[in-house]
Amino acid sequence: MIAAVGRNRELGKKNALLWNIPEDMKRFRTITKNHAVIMGRKTFESIGRPLPARTNIVVSRDSEFAPIGMIVVRSLEEALAEARRIETEELFIIGGGQLYALALPITDRLYITQVHDSFDADTYFPDYSSFNRVVSKEEGKDKQYSYTFLVLEKQ
Numbered sequence: 287m288i289a290a291v292g293r294n295r296e297l298g299k300k301n302a303l304l305w306n307i308p309e310d311m312k313r314f315r316t317i318t319k320n321h322a323v324i325m326g327r328k329t330f331e332s333i334g335r336p337l338p339a340r341t342n343i344v345v346s347r348d349s350e351f352a353p354i355g356m357i358v359v360r361s362l363e364e365a366l367a368e369a370r371r372i373e374t375e376e377l378f379i380i381g382g383g384q385l386y387a388l389a390l391p392i393t394d395r396l397y398i399t400q401v402h403d404s405f406d407a408d409t410y411f412p413d414y415s416s417f418n419r420v421v422s423k424e425e426g427k428d429k430q431y432s433y434t435f436l437v438l439e440k441q
Contacts, residue, residue, distance in 0.1 A: 287379040287386060288317060289411055290399035290433075296407035297383055301332045304405040307428055313435060314380075317397055322369035322377040324362075324389075327351060329381035341372050345385060362388050383409040390414065395421070396438040401431050416440050 290310050291297060298304055319339045327346040336342040336355035343357045343365045352358055359365045362385065369377040378397075379389045390412045398414070417438035424435040 287389060287393050287395075288314060288397040289381065289386065290314075290401060291411045292401050292403060292405040292407065294404055294407075295411040295413070296405040297381070297386075297409040297411050298332075299406060299408045301328050301382075303332075304407060305401055305403075305431055307399070307401070307431055307433060309426055309428060310399045310433065310435075313397075313399065318378050318380065321375065322373040323380045324365045324369055324377065324385070325380045326382045326385045329385070330356065341369065343368055366392075383411065387412045394439065396436070398436045398438060400434045400436060402433060403431055414438070 289297065290307070292304060296304060318337070322341040322343060323337060324343045324345065327344055327348065330344045330353065341357065342355065343359060344353070345359055345362060345365050347360060357368055359368055379385055379393070396414055396417050417440055419439045419441040421437040421439055426433050426435060
């Protein structure tokens, strides 16, 4: 999984991110490039287009939902099967909140950007305290926010 979260695990509000941190977006592009990414329908709608240089898989229960350039599946299990058919290295869950909650128990690694601030949100990342092995940690700061890039695994 890859996500940016606020101090209280905030993800977004009204289907939008709560911050704009260019280094976080750059990290996201670098880590997920040339890999399969799995997202929920609302996350896809907030992005508005397939992400370039990635296999884009959307989980949606809406049988009419069929955006161009996307693989649409009906469940997380189907998404994982499709991604594994294509992806030989690492695949990424990229949002939203419901999909993160479903996938967390079967996730091996988290790429988290912790934004060191609290935000008014309506969507939250699930509790990930069981991911307590720090693989890497890098502090950063931009004009508005300080943050930490983490790679975490379960111990």
